[in-house]
Amino acid sequence: MSKLRLYIDTALHLKPSQIAYRIWRKLGGSTRLHVGYRPCPDADKADIRRVPALSEIDFDPVFLARFDVDALLDDRVELLNHEERMDWRESWHAELSTPLWRFNLHYHEYLLPLAKAFLDEGDKRYLDKAKAIVDSWIDACPRERGGVAWDPYVISMRIVSWLAFRAELDDALRTDDAFCERINASLAEQYVHLSQHLEKDLLANHYLENLKALAILACYFGDRKTLELALPMLKAQVNEQVLDDGMHFELSPMYQKIVLEDLMRAAIVLRDSGFGEHAEAFKLQQMCDCLYSMERGIDRTPLFNDCGDNVAKSRDALLLCARERFGVVPEFHGVLKNSGYCILERQTKAGFVKVIFDAGKPGPAYAMGHVHCDALSFECFVDGGPWIVNCGTFAYQDAKRLEFKKTHSHSTVMVNGEEQHECWAPFRVARYSTGAVEDSAATIVRGALLQCGGKCKVVREIVLEADGLRVVDHLVGDGCIESAFVFARDVPEADGQIDEVAYAPEFGVYRDSCRIISQPANSHEVYFTYPRYKKAVI
The missing domain is CATH 2.70.98.70 (Beta-galactosidase; Chain A, domain 5)
Structure with missing residues (x-):
């Protein structure tokens, strides 16, 4: 196959805007939420009460079992079945394992197993280790250094981990003013950066996750103006990307579960911030029907398109959250006609x-x-x-x-x-x-x-x-x-x-x-x- 012909045939089914934005981003151009717009978050207005803890998925037993909290205390991190020993001052920028592994390192999902261990055992070592990891990231990853730490998709996933960690340990963290101020200052900076670097060239799940993160952070900082810009765009992406049968349009059962989790997180934040009517557009019933239909009675994520069983939260945790928080009772459908x-x-x-x-x-x-x-x-x-x-x-x-x-x-x-x-x-x-x-x-x-x-x-x-x-x-x-x-x-x-x-x-x-x-x-x-x-x- 001619490489030129492959490039041409690949480009032919892209949107013209994707090609234009890809060139623009390669040249260092910004891809803003809105032309000329830059959020001005006030860290003093940050309120974790607007981002309630979702323990059903934060502490999903299947998710927690992927991490060894005692290994984390020993500065060993296992992600995607590969372990690396960390120097928390230097390893954030080291060429560890693969790019996907490094992305997962910067997602900070392992803060939640540490939080659960602290809550269960009362051992302050787990809390101190989690705080030290966050502090080390803030120190080692200033915005001007860029890299994986400031990739828009990575930011979109990490802010969920930070806010979930903060919400689950609110009682333990609210008295640590210095730590909370550091987190809020960093979240504000990540919020602004993300709003200027949306993945309009990739679109699909990356772009949806960018907009989800902006909506959540806008609520967290009480930034109504940014929320009013981001929400219509998020709803439009949900309408396009979540098919009427509940499957995500990239047709990966794994990504369908990832998107379901994040839309539930966005929906609960919007509801607790007084914008609950907008969450009705998130198709949570259809997504739960799809998940239930695909995975009822089986032990793992079905393997279609890019999929693996050690990335998304589990079926049981997601459906439990949907039932407890939104009253969603899933229904079985033998044919998902859109997907x-x-x-x-x-x-x-x-x-x-x-x-x-x-x-x-x-x-x-x-x-x-x-x-x-x-x-x-x-x-x-x-x-x-x-x-x-x-x-x-x-x-x-x-x-x-x-x-x-x-x-x-x-x-x-x-x-x-x-x-x-x-x-x-x-x-x-x-x-x-x-x-x-x-x-x-x-x-x-x-x-x-x-x-x-x-x-x-x-x-x-x-x-x-x-x-x-x-x-x-x-x-x-x-x-x-x-x-x-x-x-x-x-x-x-x-x-x-x-x-x-x-x-x-x-x-x-x-x-x-x-x-x-x-x-x-x-x-x-x-x-x-x-x-x-x-x-x-x-």
């Missing part, structure tokens, strides 16, 4: 069987960075444990990145030996195929893939039978197809090529799993008997 996901469920002798099938488009044309070649792919869970799976993501900045995006890293169909989409760089897609749901019922679903260029069409039908899973693939047009199936465990006997493939249910770690690839043909039909086991490892 193209279909869910089949059946009680069998082997246990509860669930299939999640992707028959939608790859994502928004102008934001394809998280797309995988997973059209017509599916995951099958038995008694909550994954059985037939997609391979996941593993990492964003790694030599294996593109391998995990390939068609045969998913339980799906390849046409004429060609990748479904041209994923040619870690976050770039040139030409792409598209899918559609053709029919769906309680235990049967049929979807179609139109290969990029419209050269041919593949139809896949999946049937949940009493004792096993039936998958029928048929090519409409010239050529041949190969059907791949990746097994997390309990590999059945089947015809075809059998090999090993890397399977990464979480970021930062993978293991070898078995893959069966059918021989090239015009059509395939396979039947896999359900395994019988109680619970599977992920």
